Amino acid sequence: MMYKKYGKVFKKLRLQKNFNLSEFERCGINKSIISRFETGKTMISFENLYMALTELNISLAEYDRALNNFSADDVNIIIDKILNAERKQEVFKLKQLYNTCINENLFMLSIAVKSKFNILSISEIDTLRILLFDVEIWGYYELSVFFLTLEEFNEPYILQTIKRIIHQNNHINFIEFSYKRRLFEILYKASAFFSTRGDERSARFLLDTYSIEEIGDDLYINNIRNITIGVYLYYFKNKEFGKKRIVSALNIFKELNQEVYFKYYKKKIAEILE
DNA sequence: GCAGCACGTAGTGAATCGGG
DNA sequence: CCCGATTCACTACGTGCTGC
Numbered sequence: 001m002m003y004k005k006y007g008k009v010f011k012k013l014r015l016q017k018n019f020n021l022s023e024f025e026r027c028g029i030n031k032s033i034i035s036r037f038e039t040g041k042t043m044i045s046f047e048n049l050y051m052a053l054t055e056l057n058i059s060l061a062e063y064d065r066a067l068n069n070f071s072a073d074d075v076n077i078i079i080d081k082i083l084n085a086e087r088k089q090e091v092f093k094l095k096q097l098y099n100t101c102i103n104e105n106l107f108m109l110s111i112a113v114k115s116k117f118n119i120l121s122i123s124e125i126d127t128l129r130i131l132l133f134d135v136e137i138w139g140y141y142e143l144s145v146f147f148l149t150l151e152e153f154n155e156p157y158i159l160q161t162i163k164r165i166i167h168q169n170n171h172i173n174f175i176e177f178s179y180k181r182r183l184f185e186i187l188y189k190a191s192a193f194f195s196t197r198g199d200e201r202s203a204r205f206l207l208d209t210y211s212i213e214e215i216g217d218d219l220y221i222n223n224i225r226n227i228t229i230g231v232y233l234y235y236f237k238n239k240e241f242g243k244k245r246i247v248s249a250l251n252i253f254k255e256l257n258q259e260v261y262f263k264y265y266k267k268k269i270a271e272i273l274e
Numbered sequence: 275g276c277a278g279c280a281c282g283t284a285g286t287g288a289a290t291c292g293g294g
Numbered sequence: 295c296c297c298g299a300t301t302c303a304c305t306a307c308g309t310g311c312t313g314c
Contacts, residue, residue: 020298030286035300042284 009067010052011038017056027051075106076178079144082113086148087264091117108132109141112148125152138165143182150189158190159202166209184210184221188228195228195235196272203232219256223249227265231272243273 014034021031029048037044044052053063078100085093094117101110111128114120120128128149135142143165150158165183191206207228215221226249234242246269253262 021300022298031298032287032300032302033285035298036284039300041301045284048284 006043006067007038007040009063010034010049013056013058013063013066014038017058019056024052024055027055075104075109075141078104078106079109079141082109082116082148083144084260086116087260106141108145112145115149115152120149120152125149129153129157132161135164140179140182143179143186147182147186147189150186151193155194155197155199155202158193162186162190162206181218181221184215185224188224191228192231192272195231198235200232200236203236207232219252220261223252223261224265227269231269234273 021034024034025031029052033044033048034052036042037049050060053060078097082094082097085097094113098110098113098117101107101113108128108131111120111124114124128145132142132146146161146165153161165186187206187209191203194200194203194206207225212222212225215225227246230242230244230246230249232242233245250262250266250269253259253265
């Protein structure tokens with residue numbers, strides 16, 4: 001039922017305005033039409049939707065906004081919960097969120113969450129690869145799915161996908177805050193990934209994609225950048241320099257009482273630096 | 275090109291459900 | 295029991311397929 005959310009949002013708005021179904025009969029809409037629309041059983045005709053919204057004193061533009069904001073917000077909350085549970089390694093919560101994704105028809109995200117408590121099958125990875133390959137507009141949802149599953153793909157695919165994402169976001173300063181963070185998380189996670197595989201060129205390319213000026217004064221991004229530079233130095237230049245840079249960045253998380261980030265990145269680094 | 279057919283679905287009005 | 299919400303059986307209509 002791809003039209004389920006249309007009815008759901010309509011119902012929210014109707015209840016907000018204290019309307020019952022019979023009240024639409026004065027503009028000639030049978031109440032069962034509204035009922036089946038709200039419960040996602042059938043779609044409503046455009047004329048009837050327009051008349052019903054007019055009765056509620058809601059413009060089409062307003063309805064459209066409610067449609068997108070409500071659903072997008074809900075999904076963003078789920079994404080943030082997933083990342084939080086992943087950072088804290090809360091397997092039970094991740095499994096709960098996996099079920100939420102299934103119920104909300106968030107197919108790509110459901111596979112992404114699953115990868116955090118289970119090994120994905122080859123067909124699941126393949127499906128995800130194909131779905132992400134078809135993405136033309138990279139939103140927060142698609143970026144987050146890719147961020148969560150990056151290490152499941154091979155090197156050329158990762159690089160090619162990141163280049164497509166960067167191509168879409170060449171005006172980094174106009175990008176919304178949380179979107180920008182996710183973009184940098186991808187770049188630096190991938191850079192560290194290439195460092196561990198000895199691909200200096202790719203690791204460097206990802207680090208140099210955006211300059212410090214372009215990042216601005218976002219402490220979180222600067223910190224994960226320093227960790228990533230540390231990993232790069234560790235693998236290609238000088239192990240001691242690299243470690244020092246990583247440790248000082250980690251300590252900033254600690255000083256800022258960002259215990260969750262401190263522990264999470266410390267653990268990740270321990271895995272990477274053997 | 276079009277008649278005949280099956281199929282899917284919006285809309286209708288009545289029956290039924292279910293919480294207060 | 296009441297009343298709003300939901301479901302059911304039915305009609306109407308659009309669409310796509312098939313054979314001529």
